[in-house]
Amino acid sequence: MNSWGIISATLLKTAATLGHAWQQGLPSRDCLPSVAQDALCDHWCKELAADLHAAIEPPVDVRPWVMVRLVVMAEKAEELSHAGETGPPPLTEPVLRMFLIDEWHKRLSRVWKRTRELPTVAA
16 A cells, blocks of 8 residues: 655655656746646646646646655655555555645645745656
8 A cells, every 4th residue: 555655755766767758857846837837737637637647738837836845745645654544555547636636726836835845856
């Protein structure tokens, strides 16, 4: 069974792998994606949810926002781990879609601006 800590590490590793492949870092915390970028990011997060190891190639201006969603969800999973929350559901496509798309739009986009300093994910 997965733990929130394992999910956090998996999402951070995915963000780091993509950042390295794209030679891309995270955007500034004082901005959010445009409506158009957010819609494109939803599409690419659906692709990523289908296969976390897929070599996706979103437009250059959307790439950092795909990474942000992974990093913000990883931090949320880490918080749940430290809080001793019961085990998460398996990291399946529907669960990833819920985290990377639904939860982003419900609340996690606001979390991005106030997250603690995170390690750089681009190599």
